[in-house]
Amino acid sequence: MTYAQTQTFSRTEARYLASKVVADLHQCARLYGKPSASSITDYETELVERLVNGYVSEYEFGFKKNDKRVVAWQYAVKDGDLVGGSVDDRPGRVYARADISGASYxxxxxxxxKWNALSAEEKTAFLATLPFTRAAGQLPGDGSGYWITDKTYTRGGVAVTRKTFRPL
Structure with missing residues (x-):
């Protein structure tokens, strides 16, 4: 007997995973004053669209000073089978004691x-559906601190693993 399973990642599943990241964004805003509520709404829209289309591999937000991370949250998007199982943590427990004075969000x-393989026309058409356009940029380096892997969110065969950069 042979068993085959086909799973399609849906918009509902993308919204579910994005909601976990968005909850962390809201907690960051409550603790550190950024990002704004309207920015969070835009980030959520972008993340859902990129997740459902398979265009995002990593997402990170935080605060930096002199191009070094002060505190940050990084999310790696992977095939859920790679993490072995159906772990689905609750969002939150955002690190709350970082000194971000003089730091920028x-x-x-x-x-x-998959995104890189799109034609210029396909990218332009997709970007026109998003609420804002991202500027090219580079991640800051690690400041005085360390990374811990602290959460995994899963749905529909996709896993999003969160790492937190904490100051010493």
């Missing part, structure tokens, strides 16, 4: 090979 997204 940043938000970064890395793209998949």
């Amino acid at each position: 940043y938000n970064y997204m890395a793209y998949t090979q």
